[in-house]
Amino acid sequence: MREGNSYSSAADVKRVVKWRHRESSKRDFGYLLIVGGSEVYSGAPALAGMAALRTGAGLVALATPTSVALAVRAYSPNLIVHPLPGNNVSIECMDGLSKLVKSCDALVLGPGIGFTPETKEAVPAIVEMTARHQKPILIDADAIRILTEKKQLLRDAVLTPHVGEFRAMSGIEVPKGQSERVRVCMKLALQCSCIVLLKGYHTVVSDGRQVKVNRTGNPGMAVGGMGDVLSGIIGAFLAQGADRFLSAVAGAYVHGLAGDLVRKHKGFNMVAPDLIEALPDVLRVYDRENGR
Numbered sequence: 001m002r003e004g005n006s007y008s009s010a011a012d013v014k015r016v017v018k019w020r021h022r023e024s025s026k027r028d029f030g031y032l033l034i035v036g037g038s039e040v041y042s043g044a045p046a047l048a049g050m051a052a053l054r055t056g057a058g059l060v061a062l063a064t065p066t067s068v069a070l071a072v073r074a075y076s077p078n079l080i081v082h083p084l085p086g087n088n089v090s091i092e093c094m095d096g097l098s099k100l101v102k103s104c105d106a107l108v109l110g111p112g113i114g115f116t117p118e119t120k121e122a123v124p125a126i127v128e129m130t131a132r133h134q135k136p137i138l139i140d141a142d143a144i145r146i147l148t149e150k151k152q153l154l155r156d157a158v159l160t161p162h163v164g165e166f167r168a169m170s171g172i173e174v175p176k177g178q179s180e181r182v183r184v185c186m187k188l189a190l191q192c193s194c195i196v197l198l199k200g201y202h203t204v205v206s207d208g209r210q211v212k213v214n215r216t217g218n219p220g221m222a223v224g225g226m227g228d229v230l231s232g233i234i235g236a237f238l239a240q241g242a243d244r245f246l247s248a249v250a251g252a253y254v255h256g257l258a259g260d261l262v263r264k265h266k267g268f269n270m271v272a273p274d275l276i277e278a279l280p281d282v283l284r285v286y287d288r289e290n291g292r
Contacts, residue, residue, distance in 0.1 A: 216256025
């Protein structure tokens with residue numbers, strides 16, 4: 001693969017970061033809705049939400065079960081929290097979610113959502129509803145596993161699986177070699193007509209035709225919550241109207257750069273919130289005001 005053709009770079013980020021005009025309002029920079037959380041996992045949607053805000057999203061709302069809504073709300077006053085009935089995301093949430101999906105600019109589905117029977121019933125319905133509203137969607141974590149038998153619902157979505165989720169979705173054990181990782185990633189993306197971001201050492205992003213390999217990042221990022229941060233970054237770009245493939249490519253690059261910046265100061269002893277706090281330093285070099 002040739003440099004500049006198949007590897008992600010700063011140029012990819014420039015293509016998705018929006019200029020800031022002096023008369024801008026928060027709605028100009030996207031309203032991202034994140035649906036996730038469960039009685040077991042409360043931190044994941046909050047991490048994704050804060051990452052989206054630090055990436056420049058104008059508004060971020062979290063739709064999360066009542067069982068964890070208070071904990072998520074306490075994480076930061078910057079997050080809008082919409083409690084959903086019950087301990088887990090379920091079909092009972094659909095009426096409330098319909099109004100939220102209709103008003104948002106993009107949806108991230110999956111951070112901390114869990115794998116309970118009621119959630120397994122709700123996730124396909126949420127994806128179908130999002131498609132009806134023609135909103136871009138990123139699908140992550142257990143939401144990927146839930147959709148393994150309903151791949152027809154993945155059309156035009158952005159998927160961000162790690163190797164285990166990729167294996168569940170495709171039935172393929174992810175190979176070690178880079179060229180083979182590229183091949184299987186492109187194959188799944190083509191089969192599902194979606195964008196696949198295969199996480200790991202040298203993350204691969206493909207829409208079945210185009211492919212980019214990301215080389216930012218380091219082993220210190222092998223810790224819980226990093227995938228939630230990545231979903232929030234990509235979700236912010238999607239909410240601002242960026243192309244789905246480009247959003248995934250730029251998101252992987254920015255995510256890895258933030259991890260590399262944290263490593264300079266803290267070594268490998270990092271946690272997910274460290275990356276969130278590093279995002280402004282990574283992204284400020286792309287600041288543009290009034291189109292200049």
